[in-house]
Amino acid sequence: MSTVGKVIEYLEQIAPLSLAEDWDNVGLLVGDRVWSVDRLMTCLTITPAVVAEAIEARANLIVTHHPLPFHSLKSITADSTAGRLLLNLIAARIAVYSAHSAFDSARAGINQHLAIGLGLQEIVPLFPRDVDDADIGAGRCGILGEEVSLLDMAERLKNFLGLEKLQVVGENEQVVTRIAIACGSGGSFLDRAIELDCDCLITGETNFHTCLEAEARGVALILPGHFASERFGLISLADYLSDLVPEVTVWASKSEQDPLRSI
Secondary structure, three states, X not given: OEEHHHHHHHHHHXXXXXXXXXXXXXXXXXXXOOOEEOEEEEXXXXXXXXXXXXXXXXXXXXXXXXXXXXXXXXXXOOOOHHHHHHHHHHHXXXXXXXXXXXXXXXXXXXXXXXXXXXXXXXXXXXXXXXXXXXXXXXXXXXXXXXXXXXXXXXXXXXXXHOOOOOEEEOOOOOEEEEEEEEEEEOHHHHHHHHHOXXXXXXXXXXXXXXXXXXXXXXXXXXXXXXXXXXXXXXHHHHHHHHHHOOOOEEEEOOOOOOOOOOO
């Protein structure tokens, strides 16, 4: 049996909290470091379904990508969704930990994982965070070993994420060779991607006007959706933690789903 504190030590080796953005809310958000952990669940976001699963499966710790709470709360009551979820977790003695933007920027974080999974080479952060460590920073940029079409690149991404559909900006036959990656909602990375001569930006989602700006500037976008662009990382994290703490049963939430669906 392990403890919340021991698991956190491993998590902070993977994604030091010093890498988190100033606006973020990271670290141990619910619980006590001395609590015992023998069942751990990872998830992208804590939702009612995720909390119900954690309680039913007798989890002691949830490692979530998106923090709960994210913004400051003046009260914790059942009058709000966040309050109800927190009350249920506390009543069930389930701790909550989030690394969020620290995991985004980590050397072996979610953006790096996607870049490697897509076969990119010479991978570097879009925004380096540490002058002494070129592998740390927000987003990723890398090159393909060959010229491929936007359609082929989109198919490669669909295969990696296990998707049937995604959205693109650009012509199917547009050639892409230098790819920027910003998992989640990364439209704000467009200018930096262009500065680094990227001809394609992969991000989960962005707004309509960023799509128009990318189109006007000749940069392709591939948009698999916020959920899909990050969920895979929490599945991989569960597998990784299983190896680090073999005495703990670890799994990725089976109940969480993308709230958006096509009809």
